[in-house]
Amino acid sequence: MTSEEAEEREFQRLYGPWEPYDPAGVQVLLAEFGRPWWLVGGWAIEAFTGVARRHEDIDVVIFRKDLPRLRELLGGRLDFWGAGDGALRPLTERWPELHDAAGQVWLREHALAPWRLDVILSEDRDGAWVSRREPDWSAPLGDVTWVDEEGVRHQLPEIVLQHKARLDRPKDRTDLAAAWPLLAPSRQSWLRAAVGRLAPDHPWLGLMGGG
Structure with missing residues (x-):
């Protein structure tokens, strides 16, 4: 067993399995979102290179300010869980806000279903993208992303x-x-x-x- 396989097994033991959407599935899911979203991670690299590999999940980024709109769109179909620093907590009437360490939300149909989507919450500065690695760097979204032939936006x-x-x-x-x-x-x-x-x-x- 490779180190990555061991890591994935340990993840599933703690949090459960993933059966992620593919980019086309995300595009259908977010067709009526009406706000910017883009792919990062391995799927973004695959779109750029054309070199396929296995993907354990799919990473979509939205601006943090647009999370209420995402919940409005998908809240009846998918449960939202705030994720960060190994902690998971559902977004519910009891916990209507993300926990302090949550930098993303994981989505699934119900507690016995696999995770379907990892949504990373990007900060913005007057509407511009802000780098998570270098917070002093901000740029128009169009300067740090590109759009493929299917209309899907990806991080550079x-x-x-x-x-x-x-x-x-x-x-x-x-x-x-x-x-x-x-x-x-x-x-x-x-x-x-x-x-x-x-x-x-x-x-x-x-x-x-x-x-």
Whole structure:
């Protein structure tokens, strides 16, 4: 058993299994959302590279301010759970607000059903996207995302990889290997500098030719 398989087994023992939507399913689910949403994580890398791999979940980002609209749209179909720092708590009449550590919400049909969607809550600054890794950095959403032929918005791959570098799991290195050769030199330089800011001796710097 690989370390990733062991990690997934332990996750399911504590929290239950995932049967995530795919991007097309998310697009149907959020067709009437009417607010910005975009994919990050492995699905965003796959959309950029065209290199398929297995996905344990699917990560969708919305602005935190738009969570009430998401609950209005899906609240009758899916249960919402605030997630963060290993803690899960449902959003209900008893607990109408997210717990303090919650930076995302997990969605599923009911307690015996698998998790279907992980919704990451992004802060905004006057409507602009704010980086979770570097909170002083904000930008118009159109500058940090791209839209594929199906109309699905994705975070730029170099920003996705900046986030993945912190965990440095085998699947993150797989995504780096798939995306790195396809990045323009300026975007490679940006990612190398961003990872260097995370850790001057980060092992990815060697993989990217930065040391």
